[in-house]
Amino acid sequence: MPPARLLTLLPLLLLATGCGSEQSSLHPESPPAHGIATLWWIMLGASTFGLAVIVGILVAAWFRRGSHGRDRPGTLTVIVLGIVTPILVLAALFSYSDIFLIRGTSPPAADAATLKGAVSVHVVGHQFWWEVRYRGNAVTANEIHIPVRTPVVVYVHSDDVIHSFWVPELNRKIDLEPDQVNRVELYADRAGRYRGQCAEFCGLQHAHMGFYVYADPPAVFRRWLARQARPATAAPTALFMSKCSSCHAIRGTAAAAHVGPDLTHVGSRTSLAALTLPNSLVRMEQWLRSPQQVKPGALMPDLNLTTAQVRALARYLESLK
Amino acid sequence: MTIRRLSLLQWIGFLVGGPVWFAEFLAGIGTSQAVCNPASGRWGIPHDAVQIGLMSFAAVCVLVALAASAIVFRETYDVEEQDAPPVGRVHFFAAASIGGNVIFFMIILLTGIATIVDRTCHQA
Amino acid sequence: MTDVAVDPRARERFPLGWWGVAMLVATESALFAMMIGAYFYLRFKNSPWPPAGTPEPKVVVPLVLLGVLILTAWPMWKASHSSSPRRWLLLALLVQSGYFAMEVGDFQDDLHHFTPQQHAYGSLYYTLLGADHGHVALGLLLDVWILWKLLFGMTEYRRRALRGIAFYWYAVIVLTIAVTLTVTSPAFAR
Amino acid sequence: MTTTVADRVERLERQWAERPGVLGWLTTTDHKRVGLLYFWATLVFFGAGGVEALTMRTQLIKPNNSLVGPETFNQLFTVHGMTMIFWFIIPMTTGAFGNYLTPLMVGARDMAFPRMNALSFWIFLASGIFLYIGLFGGFGPDAGWFDYTPLGSRLYDPARNADFYTLSLAFNGMASTLTSANLIVTILKLRAPGMSFNRIPLFCFAMLAASFGLLFALPSLSVDLLFLYLDRNLGFHFFDVAHGGSNFLWQHLFWFFGHPEVYILIVPAFGIATEIIPAFTRRKMLAFPLVAIAELLVVFIGFGVWAHHMFATGLPTTTLVFFAGATSMVVIPSTIQVFAWSMSIFTGTPKFKTPLLFIIGFIVMFVAGGLTGIMFLAIPFDQQMTDTYFVVAHFHYIIFGAAVFPIFGGMYYWFPKVTGKLYFERPGQISFWIIFIGTNLLFFPMHIVGLLGMPRRVYTYPGGLGWTSYNVLESVGGYITGLGILVLFANLVVSYFRGPPSGPDPWHGPTLEWTIPSPPPEYNFATIPTVTSAYANWTDDTPPSLELDVGHKQHVSSLVDGWTAEIADMPHSSPWPILLALALALLFTMLVIDRYMFASIFAVVIALTLLGWHSKEPQEHA
Numbered sequence A: 001m002p003p004a005r006l007l008t009l010l011p012l013l014l015l016a017t018g019c020g021s022e023q024s025s026l027h028p029e030s031p032p033a034h035g036i037a038t039l040w041w042i043m044l045g046a047s048t049f050g051l052a053v054i055v056g057i058l059v060a061a062w063f064r065r066g067s068h069g070r071d072r073p074g075t076l077t078v079i080v081l082g083i084v085t086p087i088l089v090l091a092a093l094f095s096y097s098d099i100f101l102i103r104g105t106s107p108p109a110a111d112a113a114t115l116k117g118a119v120s121v122h123v124v125g126h127q128f129w130w131e132v133r134y135r136g137n138a139v140t141a142n143e144i145h146i147p148v149r150t151p152v153v154v155y156v157h158s159d160d161v162i163h164s165f166w167v168p169e170l171n172r173k174i175d176l177e178p179d180q181v182n183r184v185e186l187y188a189d190r191a192g193r194y195r196g197q198c199a200e201f202c203g204l205q206h207a208h209m210g211f212y213v214y215a216d217p218p219a220v221f222r223r224w225l226a227r228q229a230r231p232a233t234a235a236p237t238a239l240f241m242s243k244c245s246s247c248h249a250i251r252g253t254a255a256a257a258h259v260g261p262d263l264t265h266v267g268s269r270t271s272l273a274a275l276t277l278p279n280s281l282v283r284m285e286q287w288l289r290s291p292q293q294v295k296p297g298a299l300m301p302d303l304n305l306t307t308a309q310v311r312a313l314a315r316y317l318e319s320l321k
Numbered sequence B: 001m002t003i004r005r006l007s008l009l010q011w012i013g014f015l016v017g018g019p020v021w022f023a024e025f026l027a028g029i030g031t032s033q034a035v036c037n038p039a040s041g042r043w044g045i046p047h048d049a050v051q052i053g054l055m056s057f058a059a060v061c062v063l064v065a066l067a068a069s070a071i072v073f074r075e076t077y078d079v080e081e082q083d084a085p086p087v088g089r090v091h092f093f094a095a096a097s098i099g100g101n102v103i104f105f106m107i108i109l110l111t112g113i114a115t116i117v118d119r120t121c122h123q124a
Numbered sequence C: 001m002t003d004v005a006v007d008p009r010a011r012e013r014f015p016l017g018w019w020g021v022a023m024l025v026a027t028e029s030a031l032f033a034m035m036i037g038a039y040f041y042l043r044f045k046n047s048p049w050p051p052a053g054t055p056e057p058k059v060v061v062p063l064v065l066l067g068v069l070i071l072t073a074w075p076m077w078k079a080s081h082s083s084s085p086r087r088w089l090l091l092a093l094l095v096q097s098g099y100f101a102m103e104v105g106d107f108q109d110d111l112h113h114f115t116p117q118q119h120a121y122g123s124l125y126y127t128l129l130g131a132d133h134g135h136v137a138l139g140l141l142l143d144v145w146i147l148w149k150l151l152f153g154m155t156e157y158r159r160r161a162l163r164g165i166a167f168y169w170y171a172v173i174v175l176t177i178a179v180t181l182t183v184t185s186p187a188f189a190r
Numbered sequence D: 001m002t003t004t005v006a007d008r009v010e011r012l013e014r015q016w017a018e019r020p021g022v023l024g025w026l027t028t029t030d031h032k033r034v035g036l037l038y039f040w041a042t043l044v045f046f047g048a049g050g051v052e053a054l055t056m057r058t059q060l061i062k063p064n065n066s067l068v069g070p071e072t073f074n075q076l077f078t079v080h081g082m083t084m085i086f087w088f089i090i091p092m093t094t095g096a097f098g099n100y101l102t103p104l105m106v107g108a109r110d111m112a113f114p115r116m117n118a119l120s121f122w123i124f125l126a127s128g129i130f131l132y133i134g135l136f137g138g139f140g141p142d143a144g145w146f147d148y149t150p151l152g153s154r155l156y157d158p159a160r161n162a163d164f165y166t167l168s169l170a171f172n173g174m175a176s177t178l179t180s181a182n183l184i185v186t187i188l189k190l191r192a193p194g195m196s197f198n199r200i201p202l203f204c205f206a207m208l209a210a211s212f213g214l215l216f217a218l219p220s221l222s223v224d225l226l227f228l229y230l231d232r233n234l235g236f237h238f239f240d241v242a243h244g245g246s247n248f249l250w251q252h253l254f255w256f257f258g259h260p261e262v263y264i265l266i267v268p269a270f271g272i273a274t275e276i277i278p279a280f281t282r283r284k285m286l287a288f289p290l291v292a293i294a295e296l297l298v299v300f301i302g303f304g305v306w307a308h309h310m311f312a313t314g315l316p317t318t319t320l321v322f323f324a325g326a327t328s329m330v331v332i333p334s335t336i337q338v339f340a341w342s343m344s345i346f347t348g349t350p351k352f353k354t355p356l357l358f359i360i361g362f363i364v365m366f367v368a369g370g371l372t373g374i375m376f377l378a379i380p381f382d383q384q385m386t387d388t389y390f391v392v393a394h395f396h397y398i399i400f401g402a403a404v405f406p407i408f409g410g411m412y413y414w415f416p417k418v419t420g421k422l423y424f425e426r427p428g429q430i431s432f433w434i435i436f437i438g439t440n441l442l443f444f445p446m447h448i449v450g451l452l453g454m455p456r457r458v459y460t461y462p463g464g465l466g467w468t469s470y471n472v473l474e475s476v477g478g479y480i481t482g483l484g485i486l487v488l489f490a491n492l493v494v495s496y497f498r499g500p501p502s503g504p505d506p507w508h509g510p511t512l513e514w515t516i517p518s519p520p521p522e523y524n525f526a527t528i529p530t531v532t533s534a535y536a537n538w539t540d541d542t543p544p545s546l547e548l549d550v551g552h553k554q555h556v557s558s559l560v561d562g563w564t565a566e567i568a569d570m571p572h573s574s575p576w577p578i579l580l581a582l583a584l585a586l587l588f589t590m591l592v593i594d595r596y597m598f599a600s601i602f603a604v605v606i607a608l609t610l611l612g613w614h615s616k617e618p619q620e621h622a
Helices: A003-008 A010-016 A031-063 A075-105 A218-229 A238-243 A281-289 A307-319 B003-015 B017-036 B047-075 B087-117 C016-045 C060-071 C073-081 C085-113 C120-150 C156-188 D005-016 D021-026 D031-059 D070-106 D114-139 D161-189 D202-234 D247-281 D288-302 D317-329 D331-347 D354-375 D379-385 D389-419 D425-451 D468-498 D576-592 D596-613
Strands: A119-126 A129-134 A139-141 A143-147 A152-158 A163-165 A174-176 A182-186 A192-197 A210-216 D553-557 D564-569
Touching: A031 A075, A031 D331, A031 D354, A031 D379, A075 B087, A075 D288, A075 D317, A075 D331, A075 D379, A119 A143, A119 A163, A119 A174, A129 A143, A129 A218, A143 A152, A143 A218, A152 A163, A152 A174, A174 A182, A210 A218, A238 A307, A281 A307, B003 B017, B003 B047, B003 B087, B017 B047, B017 B087, B017 C016, B017 D317, B047 B087, B087 D288, B087 D317, B087 D331, C016 C120, C016 C156, C016 D161, C016 D202, C016 D247, C060 C073, C060 C085, C060 C156, C073 C085, C073 C156, C085 C120, C085 C156, C120 C156, C120 D202, D021 D031, D031 D070, D031 D114, D031 D468, D070 D114, D070 D161, D070 D202, D070 D247, D070 D389, D114 D161, D114 D576, D161 D202, D161 D576, D202 D247, D202 D288, D247 D288, D247 D331, D247 D354, D247 D389, D288 D331, D317 D331, D317 D379, D331 D354, D354 D379, D354 D389, D354 D425, D389 D425, D389 D468, D425 D468, D576 D596
Parallel strands: A119 A152, A143 A210
Antiparallel strands: A119 A129, A129 A139, A152 A182, A163 A174, A192 A210, D553 D564
């Protein structure tokens, strides 16, 4: 096993140790995500205090419920606590978050000059999976590899309905619109695997439209990218051509359709059907046997394959590393 | 001051602030959308200049309304909330309008400054 | 029967029916404001506007017709304030129906050149004009109805209805001004 | 001529008597009867929405659950949202509470347009039946209550689901528009003599605010629905990017309605709170003018925040800050009221009866939900948390905590007025505590799963992301809440049959409705009172009042200061409203199965119905 292969296993080892295995906005792993999390903790503190004040007033009212004393004055309290204080607090919050913090979370300017040399990824949303395209001709699905500690601009766009691209531990979410191409910056402090998921309701299988972002050491990333750019290692079987090629592409062969995910290196991926199943020979067979049972409403139809066909196809696809 | 004049001032204080804010609000959004959309972007509308104009005009109007309601409030300071109209009603609207105009002024200020300071048409 | 003196300090004396029409007018104005907003929002995104292959909107005829419609505000006002409203109402009705006939003719003529199914421009153009013509048609029906009622003499109820209908027509005129200026705007600013 | 009180009342009884039996209910125009019809109908829809909610909670109780498939689940959460907003809260607050109480509080004998009032109820009922026929026919709306295009367009929603969405909402919108127009004119023009603007009860200010909100927000939704209907069924291109349309257009138009809508949902609740608090603390509301303006401002500024639902769509910052700024300041009217309420309780002499308990629960829930709402003015935080369960938690704290708690409190508070019976206090307090604990257990963990990254509107979720235990808690909380609501209604039902008589004024309430017998007679007020305060029942002076005892007379006041402007004749019960609603229902049915020929026929039928409606003039009724 070449060392490169070992290095690609690094993320999985990290996964084993538990970090980066979640989708939590409270485990920020990038400057923008840190900024947002910090803001959250500040706002939580202030809110707790505010709630405590109100509850305090009400509890006090309960304790002094016996004492009579109609129409005691209180208007001044209403004006000070109800108008002056909140105006000051809210103006401060607005200025901090929407004038300063937002500069870190919004993407770099669109003009190419600022992007010269920067790594960029194009993500196209489909019901219910993610198409991932790199410069050159590397195309994959449902997993994005980025070099660690390097700003990466992700261009997102939708081919069908509105989706939303969201990796909480790395940055805020951004919608995939049919109307326009949006941008978001990905930056990972630490190498590892980060889970993302579609956040805008997009139809029957909105629940199973996840993806992984792998932050690899730059060298590993470059090797991965180079291998993904290569054409397929094995020519498609006749079975594949008859059953699958009307929707799926295998680069370097006659199968060139782009309805479903590009399968050129499907064997090298860690999940099937946008994180519905982990990728393995058994799972691949299960998926091919009855996609509509595994992921009801997915656009991949049941192909009614015989057990032999399933086994053959699965073995072929898994061989595409 | 005569009750007639007080009443007039009170209506100015009550009716000017809101519509002016909302007009400025829609005009501001319209401007930024016109500047940032592909077709209308070519019309060459100067974003920040327009926004500054809108903000300052609206701010002045709301301050006038605020002053009007403040004056009426002071003139009718000893009137009770539930007193008979017209003076009771005048006092009521004046007190209410002060609160409203302060809020409108703050919105105009915050949004105006932010939209001018931000990088024009930069995707959020 | 207890007769109640109307309080002299009550300066505002619009009947309830008038207020009902006012509510209708308010909500309908919001409706048209939204459509006009949608028109300019899509215009911001599309150029050329109207799209290539779609003829420029007519200008002269609609504006002249608009002027005619505005003039009908006068007979409507007279009808709602005179003791013998029928003559004025009939005059207004004739002019308004003329306007309506011309506009409908125009509408169908446009449909020969481009359809709402070709481009969002067409969708908006026809929806805006259709909605406006619909309101004119409703006004005509109201005219006919009150005219028919008035054949059986004048009552307090009918006098109020007349005021309401007149008010509705003023609103329709204002909405028509807004709509006409919107759909003819491409001719003024490209 | 002089008449004794006795035979004047006797004459009023005769003149205002409704038809007996079912026919009386079908043709009624009495605002109290219409209000009760609204009340019962909305409760049915509340039950339906609740069942949908509990089904979803049961599906989500464990990872990869398969109780219901995605198809059902999507219809469930869509119809749950539509039902609770359009067929429960809006009709319950404006339709039931507004209809029943507003005329009583301003000293009127009916709504300004009684027949229109009945019409709005029958339209509302028909639209609800229409929606649920769709759901049970397997065509329930399934693209979320804001039905984003292109997911809702013909290409991605080829069946009739989205058509049931557009048509049922447009149909329902008519009812809300009619009710709000009616409420506005009633409050502006039908006030008792002497009730100048500074003497209008705060509940009516809230109704005024909600009604104006509906009047100007609903058209935006109607336009949106019209556009979508034309796109889907006649091949128009409003939302078709390929032909110059835009999906942002749908979102802008929807949220221009959708956000004011949220404030429209809670403002009537504010109004209920401002009635219950004085009654149970024996003190007038603090800062009366500020609270009144705050109720109006919440809705007005609410028209300037709509795109804070679109912060993650990639619009330019220079546009978004306008909405963020308005979102920050729309909080102020709410903080004013929160402190006015709590300080009024603090500085008064509170009696912690069930209605006040619900109001206190409401204040706590509203502050909690409001504080998480404030967080969304921070655009980056919004972009992180929008479309997650954090948002679900936020708006359920607002909609259940802030809008529904006062509705429950109001049910207890006005129960004696409507039925003439007292409810049982102890079970009432128990029902409050069960519901309060249940809702917090149901909604609080949603904040946490949201922060842990769980998106909303997923029909299932994988284990191992730390979401499972919280979802279990939420489901349990859901069942507890359901139980509490059952206790509440059981209490009210038993009280209705077994409760001790309440007399006209058990709480010594502040407003006019407590000056008349319970339940109120058809004509509400034997003599029209002259008011000198917003707390008319607390002012012991007995000013001269107005005797209108011949025909259906109604005092009409001048707009601002409430002087007598005229005495109007009110129409009596009429069969036309229900017939017109029926014709409309048939029209919409034809539209949903696109039979345009029949649709136009029913349009003619509607015109004829309207002719019949106006064939008789009010004077002739008397």
